[in-house]
Amino acid sequence: ETGVTQTPRHLVMGMTNKKSLKCEQHLGHNAMYWYKQSAKKPLELMFVYNFKEQTENNSVPSRFSPECPNSSHLFLHLHTLQPEDSALYLCASSRALAGGGQETQYFGPGTRLLVL
Amino acid sequence: RKEVEQDPGPFNVPEGATVAFNCTYSNSASQSFFWYRQDCRKEPKLLMSVYSSGNEDGRFTAQLNRASQYISLLIRDSKLSDSATYLCVVERTGGGADGLTFGKGTHLIIQP
Numbered sequence: 001e002t003g004v005t006q007t008p009r010h011l012v013m014g015m016t017n018k019k020s021l022k023c024e025q026h027l028g029h030n031a032m033y034w035y036k037q038s039a040k041k042p043l044e045l046m047f048v049y050n051f052k053e054q055t056e057n058n059s060v061p062s063r064f065s066p067e068c069p070n071s072s073h074l075f076l077h078l079h080t081l082q083p084e085d086s087a088l089y090l091c092a093s094s095r096a097l098a099g100g101g102q103e104t105q106y107f108g109p110g111t112r113l114l115v116l
Numbered sequence: 117r118k119e120v121e122q123d124p125g126p127f128n129v130p131e132g133a134t135v136a137f138n139c140t141y142s143n144s145a146s147q148s149f150f151w152y153r154q155d156c157r158k159e160p161k162l163l164m165s166v167y168s169s170g171n172e173d174g175r176f177t178a179q180l181n182r183a184s185q186y187i188s189l190l191i192r193d194s195k196l197s198d199s200a201t202y203l204c205v206v207e208r209t210g211g212g213a214d215g216l217t218f219g220k221g222t223h224l225i226i227q228p
Contacts, residue, residue, distance in 0.1 A: 031215070033215065040220075041220065042120075042203075042218050042219060042220040042221065043160070043203075043218040045215065045217075048215055056215070090159055090160075094215075097215055103148060103207055103215065103216060104150065104162055104165070105162075105215075105216055106162070107159035107160050107161065108159060109158070109159050110159050112157075
């Protein structure tokens with residue numbers, strides 16, 4: 001176990017639905033991340049939070065809305081998604097954003113999302 | 117040039133053989149480098165960090181060439197359980213947030 005949990009593990013939703021993905025880390029880390037992994041593509045960084053503050057939005061459409069209420073929890077709120085948004089959504093955490101190996105990221109198991 | 121570039125493979129290698137992967141990166145200011153492993157339908161997991169002097173962890177050896185912006189991973193005496201996708205990962209530097217940039221991965225299949 002890596003200490004990062006994600007729920008749900010699988011999600012099927014229609015384009016008009018609203019759902020939320022949840023991530024929790026039990027490692028005492030300060031930085032948390034959302035990634036999207038589509039077939040045959042590298043991991044795409046979506047959002048970065050450092051000490052609960054969003055430090056990066058990597059040109060993600062507004063139908064994805066992150067929320068970080070504290071350093072241990074990260075949410076990704078989804079609404080009016082498109083079929084091309086179907087992918088594996090991975091959460092990760094690290095002790096810090098950079099420096100001396102503290103940027104090593106630990107991943108949750110991911111949520112496999114299918115948009116119909 | 118892509119930020120982190122890897123040969124996607126697949127590499128089909130007989131059990132017991134030695135296999136090497138290469139990776140190039142574009143940001144000369146990057147300071148930290150890693151190899152992650154991702155099994156099918158699983159999350160990426162850290163395999164090893166890559167240090168300037170090169171480092172070894174059991175059957176795995178990682179090398180860094182800063183001048184050529186090149187990282188390598190060598191697996192000796194490969195096992196069936198080594199079958200996975202190996203991701204080359206480079207620290208992002210400068211600009212806003214830091215964090216890591218992931219390569220697309222090299223798919224390795226060890227055959228009995």
